[in-house]
Amino acid sequence: MGVTILTAIAAYVATAIDYLVLLIILFSQTIKKNQLKHIVIGQYLGTAIIISVSLLAALGTIFIPQQWIVGLLGLVPIYLGVKIWVKGGEEAEESDILSLLSSGRFKQLFLTVTFIVLASSADDFAVYIPYFTTLDMIEIPVVAIVFFIMVGVLCYVSYRLANVRLISEKIEKYERWLVPVVFIGLGVYIMVENGVFHVLFSS
Template sequence: MGTTVLSAIVVYIATGIDYLIILMLLFTQSVKQKQTKHIIVGQYLGTAIIILISLLAAFGANFIPQQWVIGLLGLLPIYLGIKVWLKGEEDSDESNILSLLSSERFNQLFLTVTFIVLASSADDFSIYIPYFTTLNIVEIAVVSLVFFIMVGVLCYVSYQMASMKYISEKIEKYERWIVPIVFIGLGIYIMMENGTFSALFSIFSN
């Protein structure tokens, strides 16, 4: 059982480390306790969905969409980055990405965080699905529990790093540029990594 726990920790770190910077950025933007809770809930919900889909796929269910379709979720962080960038030098509270997502049109922040997690999940599926096929029922339960504990650890580490004065001050000072660059860059990376651009080019060139 110790081997199972250790392997689960290694697998999660290998796939979850990508979320560290995104979570740090979101936590530095969270000015309300409710926003912080939404970020954590979104990370947990996104992880739970990834685990569930991976388990179903590992045991024969074949409903995971083509990889390029998953890449379309990269449009979300691109949209968010452009939204913040267009706000320019307006009031900092209004240009804060979490304030935008907590407005009347986007009042369920945790859903947006969930979609960002899912958009970044292509590598997760490629590792989780074959990994789960090697486990029995008890081991799957243990691994799932370890994954959820590791989500908590990841959120805690990200929050603590975001709370460091130097980091928070730098992000606050340059957030007008950092937030758009990170989110637009993430969206483009997600779409490129999943072959979305080439797939769309093939479709529209026919």
């Protein structure tokens, strides 16, 4: 059981490191407690969906589309990045980043965070699906529990880093261009890594 726990931690860390910078930026924007709650809920909800889909795929119950199709979810952070860039510039004095992320198509902030997590999920599926095929029915709930504990650890570490004075000051100083660049960069990275552009431009 100890080996199962260690491998579960390793699997989660290998796939979750991408979320660290994003969560630090989001947590650095939190002023209200309900905003903080939304970020955590979104991270947990997105992870729960990824785990459930990966498990069902490992059991042969559902079919995961080709990787490049999953990579199209990279359009979500690109859309959000452009939205922040445009509206943030227009309403710099009136709107904060989290308000912009929880308006328009995504009425609740936790939905935005959930979609961002899902947009980054192609690598998660690539690791989790074969990993889950090696587990028996006793190990699966243990791994799921470890993953959910690790989500809490990731959120806590990100929150603590976001509150480091040097980091928070830098983000606050450059947030109007830093946040859009991070979101757009994440979206482009997701699409490149999953071969979206290769498929679209090679046909």
